[in-house]
Amino acid sequence: MKQLVTLRINDTDEEIYVEPWWTLSYVLREELNLTGTKEGCNGGHCGACTVLIDGKAVMSCLYLAMKAQGKEILTIEGLKGHNGPLHPLQEAFIEHFAVQCGYCTPGLIMTAKAMLDENPNPTEEEVREGLNGNVCRCTGYTKIVEAILSVAEKQKL
């Protein structure tokens, strides 16, 4: 049976009725129209649905919406504040040509944010290791890795 829950998404409380088996990605996309979070496999294998929960990268297609109560959920839509500038990762993905079809992009950016928050100064190998939960079929990852490393480099300054 549906239950009323409050989900804190992108600094806003959303009250919503959810079935106990609904995943967070389903609720984000189908109930709240936050379609920036993508679904590529619904099995936790492609990373397109990655969001941050309490700062950690999570595959939202495997995460039950009910479980997210009381936690801070950050999606791609909340990464840049209203009218604010782009997040440095968003800037870097544009500047470094890290975007092709763009379907994996939101998930990759969220994964990269969690990665850099935890380890602001990663090696290339660490960046690649950190991206292993995200599939990109277009780019071969070269320019994505370059974009992420450039943000880490700038943060050092």
Add this chain to the structure above:
Amino acid sequence: MTPLSVVGKSVLRRDARAKVLGREEFCIDRKLPGMLHAKVLGSPYPHATILAIDTSAAEKLPGVRCVVTEKNAPQKLTGTGTVRDMPLLAKGVARYIGEPVAAVAATTIEAAEEALELIKVEYEELPALFDVETAAGTNPPVIIHPDFSNYRKSTPRERLCPERPNVCAHIKIYKGDVDRGFQESELIVENRFVAPSIQHCALEPHAAVARPETDGGLTLFTGKQGISRVKEDIAAMFGIEAYKIRVKQQYVGGAFGGKATIYELIPALLALKCGRPVKWVMTREEVFVLGGPRQGMVLNIKDGFKKDGALVARKMEVFVDGGAYAEASPGVTQNCSSVAVCMYRVPHLKWDGYAVYTNTPKRRGMRGYGVNEVTFAIESNMDIAAEKLRMDSVELRRKNLLTEGEAMLNGEIIHSNAVAECLDKICQSIKLDEKSPSEGAWRKGKGVALGNKYSSPGSHYGARIAVTDNERVVVYHGADAIGQGVNTVMAQIAAEEFGISPDGVDIVFSDTAITPYFGHGSTSSRTTFNLGNAVRHACAAAKREIFERAGARLEAPPEIMALDNMEVYIPRHPDKKIEVRDLFTSDDAGEIVGTADYKADCIPDDPKTGQLDPALAQQGKRFMAFYAYAAKGVEVAVNTETGEVKVLRCHGAIDLGKAINPKSCEQQSEGGMAMGIGSALYEETLMENGRILNPSFTDYRVPLATQMPLNENMKSILVESAPHKDGPFGAKGFAEGVVTGMEPAIASAVYDAIGVRIKELPITPEKVLMALREK
């Protein structure tokens, strides 16, 4: 020639901002008022007679609005290739596991899924065929399409093969006398290669939303390759006038050939039956089955050489597993022969390609359209031959390469071919002669291979340019924005023509009600070449209209005018000028429009021999629009204890004529090489008795970031020394050529490292260890 100001610059991609913000609306994100959700019931058997279908329980389920089977569907057969062999929903017989038998539209996805379980289908299993060579025989145990001779098809009679009942096309390319050629040869090298079916794995699953319109027509929101074609397919299937069908899309989340398959007929049927919009998003598992994977080929190759390395004769017999319906397989079987035709000088050639029905999922085409598989066989065989001839394999290739102005093996005259330069650059950059030392169990090796990818002329491709009263240049086009960056490149081309910044160009795209016809869609590496030409010509037409209008004001003939930064001026009279925005007064017409349609200057071949008319070929008539050549160089490390292969370095040179946007070209190249690493080492659609065993990203291994070389070891070399005379600014398409050659280069590097040659892809640890043991 005036220097280019925008073309050739790495202008930032105009689609990137919306994509990094998560604001781009892909088809899968689309919602419409009153929209229902579709689910499809597939056959559990690879070959079975359907005795009865009972949908009554499913229809009664709350939320279900409509259940369809072949009984509610038009009785016509469809097919997106040369043979119309495929019912909308299985009719009387199911020919592969997963073949759609029934479909449901319901108010929720959950109700639609539940309804599928309530549909009762009675089957009687039939014997089935899975092996492509058995199926291709003259006396196969099963005939998959007993009615084949009655199907509508555009295949020429000479390419049918009634003596092989499961062959839907037999492609022959014959030149000289191959038997004589082998008699004259001093070394014969004969091998069998296998390339499996692999998957496109575009991250956005196939999706479509069909909305019935009040006039009996249909609007289809989709995410595919070829909106003009799907419009025609829907009109033909449902008998609706084409003008009442509108197909729209925005950005597509990857395609790679898989989204040229037709899947929109099911939601269209449901929408027309329910009178409500219906959305169908394939599950990932469905994409593996219904998404039109790559064919899978068995390739027998026999090459004859002189002692000095000159190729004398080549015989190839290629069996192409097309699955249960023809779709693109006859086309793949034909077009992949281009590899045997356009690269090496061979006096005697006999190519027999068979597109074969089996009881496995129907195939579409995948990036390369068969070329990668054929290249794997040819390039590997060249390496094997070089060793037997005691020749350097690069020298052997150089010696036999066709060059500009020579006739290809189908008589076509070579134009725009920088393959030799690609080869030289790759040998230098990968340092082919320097061998890296082994580290423990890891042995290192290097390999080089050539490749090429044709672009088929297909159909014709349009563009329209509007210049507005606020001096915006608007490009209307019907190509597919599948991630390749078409809108950025077309904005650059239009900006170049008008002498403005690309920021002054707007793009309206992919809507059959608004944008011009775009033939076969963004497939066959054709968009930059065909649409680029159409945009250039349409810009010229719009400029003529501007000069006409300006001529009336400036009292000067249009021929002497020029345009710069939206100002018309007369070079010989600098004081005579007028701004474009002033050409929209009440005396003038409204919007300034220029239109153009481009079709490559190509001719068909002779279906009996694959040869072009020699007189026409001599005049420069071509079979394909262009060919992009390529060379790949890799360094691998092979673990002799585990059999694991790692690609350490990967360099690709691509003969693209002109890089309109070099960074975008690098993107394609890097992604293409990654795809080649995947198909060389990891990827295979595993099938057992017609069932796909690995339809998920855990079991089907797409390359991940750690499986790619480090950034300093990835290199793309864009070769611009052979511009194409008909290409926009000399450009050719190259989005497939960047993959081609990866498999043989990696196989060659593995051989260099450990002395074993793998002839069946992918090069898995198991195969490496087995081969090492047998050595």
